[in-house]
Amino acid sequence: MREKLNSYFSYVFEDELLDEIVQVGTYKKLRENELLVDLGDQIKGVPLLLNGAIKIVREDKKGEEMLLYFLERGDTCASSFASALSSGKCGIRAIAEKESEVIFLPVEKLDEWLVKYKSWRNFVIDSYNVRLNEMMETVDTLAFMKMDERLYKYLTDKAQIMRETSLNTTHQDIAYDLHTSRVVVSRLLKQLENEGKIKLYRNKIEILEF
DNA sequence: ACATTAAGTGATT
DNA sequence: AATCACTTAATGT
Structure with a gap:
C-alpha cells in the first residue's frame, strides 16, 4: 500500500x-460500476483515488440523473469532506x-490533519478549488x-479520462448522463458519425477526431 | 428459432 | 429537444 500511495x-x-x-x-479495489456513495449516505470515509475513474452524479427524487464530473487519480471527493x-x-x-x-481515510483524522500537516491543508483547499472550477x-x-x-x-472528455479512443457504452447510458432521451442521443451521434468525427458500433463508440 | 436489448427513423408537439 | 410509435439489427439462450 505504501508503494501505491507513494507513486501518486x-x-x-x-x-x-x-x-x-x-x-x-x-x-x-473497486469493480467497474461499483457504487461508492449513494444519495443520502452517511460518509464513512473520504476516498483518495490512486487510479481509475469515478463518476459523480447528481440525482433528484424522481431518479432523474445528471453527470457532474469525473474524479481521476490523485483526486478526492471534495463534497465528501463537507459532509x-x-x-x-x-x-x-x-x-x-x-x-x-x-x-479510505477515517473521518476522525481529517480535521486533526488539517492543523498538523500543511500539505494536507493545501491538498484539501486545492481540491475544493479544482472541484469548484470543474463545477x-x-x-x-x-x-x-x-x-x-x-x-x-462528453465523448472526448470521457475518452481522455478512460485513456482510450473508444468507449464501451450505450446510447441510453449517455442519455442518462446528459439527462436527455435516448432518441436524441442516437440522432446526434449519427450526425457526428456523418461528420466523420466518430464511428458507431453496437455498445461501442470510436472517436476519430479530438 | 425465438426473445431480448440496442439502435435507427418518421411524425408530432 | 422531447416523446411516441414502430422498424431493424445484433446478441443471447
Whole structure:
C-alpha cells in the first residue's frame, strides 16, 4: 500500500503524513460500476483515488440523473469532506466508471490533519478549488452549449479520462448522463458519425477526431 | 428459432 | 429537444 500511495502522493504529502495514511487508511479495489456513495449516505470515509475513474452524479427524487464530473487519480471527493466533517448527508452519488483503487481515510483524522500537516491543508483547499472550477465548467456547458456540442464534449472528455479512443457504452447510458432521451442521443451521434468525427458500433463508440 | 436489448427513423408537439 | 410509435439489427439462450 505504501508503494501505491507513494507513486501518486509522495510529492503531495510529507513523509509523516504518508506514514499515517498507511496506518489508518483502508485500501479498496473497486469493480467497474461499483457504487461508492449513494444519495443520502452517511460518509464513512473520504476516498483518495490512486487510479481509475469515478463518476459523480447528481440525482433528484424522481431518479432523474445528471453527470457532474469525473474524479481521476490523485483526486478526492471534495463534497465528501463537507459532509464528513458536518456529518451531514451526501447530495451525490459516486460510481466507479472503471476498475479503480482507492484508500479510505477515517473521518476522525481529517480535521486533526488539517492543523498538523500543511500539505494536507493545501491538498484539501486545492481540491475544493479544482472541484469548484470543474463545477463552473459544467454549469457553462449546461447553460451555453447546445446538445450536440455537449455530447461531443462528453465523448472526448470521457475518452481522455478512460485513456482510450473508444468507449464501451450505450446510447441510453449517455442519455442518462446528459439527462436527455435516448432518441436524441442516437440522432446526434449519427450526425457526428456523418461528420466523420466518430464511428458507431453496437455498445461501442470510436472517436476519430479530438 | 425465438426473445431480448440496442439502435435507427418518421411524425408530432 | 422531447416523446411516441414502430422498424431493424445484433446478441443471447
